[in-house]
Amino acid sequence: MADQVTVYVSILKDSLKEKYEVMQKILDATKRQAEILSSDPVDADAFDEMLSQKEELISRIFTLDGGFERVFSKVNPFIQADPQSFKPEILEMQNYIRIITECSMKIQALEQKNKNKFEMFVKNKRKEIRDFNASNKTAASYYQNMSNQHHQWQTYFVDQKK
16 A cells, blocks of 8 residues: 555645746746737737647646546545654655645736736727727718718709809
8 A cells, every 4th residue: 555655645745846847837828928928019819829738738637637636535544643754755845835826826926017008008909999090080071071062062053143
């Protein structure tokens, strides 16, 4: 049974290591989103592609977390019974948890900045659309008035001759 517990503990470590690697990829993708949002003009397709990549990575995190929880529930009683036997592994897992937490905090801070940049981008696009629509209405109204003006003058001159 001790060998099986050692295998489970190794699986837990590997799971945390993989989670950290995926979190790093999420951080990189979030940084790339910040670059995209800071560029002029903003490449909406590239931004959308980054969102898709992040969705896949986040899905992977959920899968890893679920697997970790299942394995941890099996091995936890054995670790609690003899923590000294697994001290190096526990310390390594605690270190991974610490760096995963730090990475998560960096991602959250960057996500908040990206959210603010994205809201400004959307606000500016909405303004551009409103301005464009107002310009179109003005132009259409002008051409309609000019078209009507032309007919009124022709009719006026015809009436004057009578």
